Amino acid sequence: MMTNTSLITQSPLEILLVEDDEDDYHIIKNILSQVEETTFHLDWVSDYDEATHRIQTHGYAIFLFDYRLGNHTGLDLVKYVRTIQCSTPCILLTGQDDHHVDVRAGESGAEDYLVKGELLASGLERSIRYALERHKAEKEREDLMDQLLETSRQLGRAEVAVNVLHNVGNVLNSINVSATQITTLLKNSYTNDIGRIASMIRAHQQDLGHFFTQDTKGQLIPSYLSELDKQVAKQHQTMLEEIQALTKNLDHLKHIVQAQQANTVGTNQKEPVILSELMEQALTINFGTLPQHQVSIVRDFADAPPIMSDKHQILQILVNLIRNAKHSMMAKPGISHCLSLTIDGTRTPNRVLLIVQDTGVGIKPQLLTKIFTQGFSTKQEGQGLGLHSSALAAQSLQGSLQAFSVGEGQGARFTLDLPYTPVEALIS
Ligand SMILES: Nc1ncnc2c1ncn2[C@@H]1O[C@H](COP(=O)(O)OP(=O)(O)O)[C@@H](O)[C@H]1O
Ligand SMILES: [Mg+2]
Structure with a gap:
């Protein structure tokens, strides 16, 4: 019995009884006093309005609601309790056994449905104990859920960081x-x-x-x-x-x-963006402002319309793509390399393509999608973050990022596909 009663920790256990019949109040009080395992403190109110006031202002462990309450029913009270986000268990009491009421009691969130005439101390005590047990389990589940949500939020933040x-x-x-x-x-x-x-x-x-x-x-x-x-x-x-x-x-x-x-991945602040300037800035970030000797750089920005977009997210993607291209070409020393940068607004309707193509080590066909997963890297010091974060940034710009390579040793091409959003403001 110890394990069962241990759930009822509050002593005396505060109970609110809402019952319009004073005789029934005395009967229930009497039944509760016969329970040996626990002591109860029973508050009694007889009408709906007083009950809602008490529910809001007092902290009860359990509610006992009579089904018939003048203009209202005990079910109304159960619904009221749930509406105000109060999770205290409710037990419905009724004069006679009524299957219909029983079903509705369950549906409205009552823990149990008891017939007053058949009530015994042991039955009422068990019903209260089970209700409290379920309530406690439910509370633990909710706490765990909150913890899980918080952990995943933190993990999300860590990933962004x-x-x-x-x-x-x-x-x-x-x-x-x-x-x-x-x-x-x-x-x-x-x-x-x-x-x-x-x-x-x-x-x-x-x-x-x-x-x-x-x-x-x-x-x-x-x-x-x-x-x-x-x-x-x-x-x-x-x-x-x-x-x-x-x-x-x-x-x-x-x-x-x-x-x-x-x-967030990005704030997606849209402003007029000159894509060729972003290509140049991404180049400078990776190669500096001095002319390159080891790599010849070919630019094809002829068909590059200005667009409305988030400049910093595009720049971040281009920095990663050009950086990877540089690494890939450096990993194949002794030959002359070429980095081709293209911006093309004519190839696909309503899209602008930004293409970064290198003459580096290339990518095996089976790795072409894998390279976008977080943490995937074939480099000794690589963190495998560049392409993952770039793909996420592309997505948040309603765009996409794709990799192409004929195979190992054959160079690679990355295409950032962005929506073409014209800049009306620039024209005026
Ligand atoms: N231009 C490229 N040429 C060949 N392989 C590439 C190229 N860009 C990316 N990769 C492959 O994709 C992997 C993941 O790239 P990335 O996410 O930027 O991480 P990291 O650069 O830290 O390795 C690289 O380790 C490399 O194997
Ligand atoms: Mg990288």
């Missing part, structure tokens, strides 16, 4: 390269030469005419200065380009992180 880190990592590398490039340019700046010339001129302040016309060093100064001018302008241009790349990449980073904060 890992993808964000991967994409942030891709861009950070390029930012680092730009910063180093700018530092090197500043270190080797021609401004030191200007200082040297200035002190030479100062030293000949008294005989400048003679210095510029007769002195071998002085004679060189004007032509040296115009050469210096050209070099400084060139240096400035390079620095400006690096800083522009750096600023654009920082902006891209900001958006990747913002998308993570919104806890």
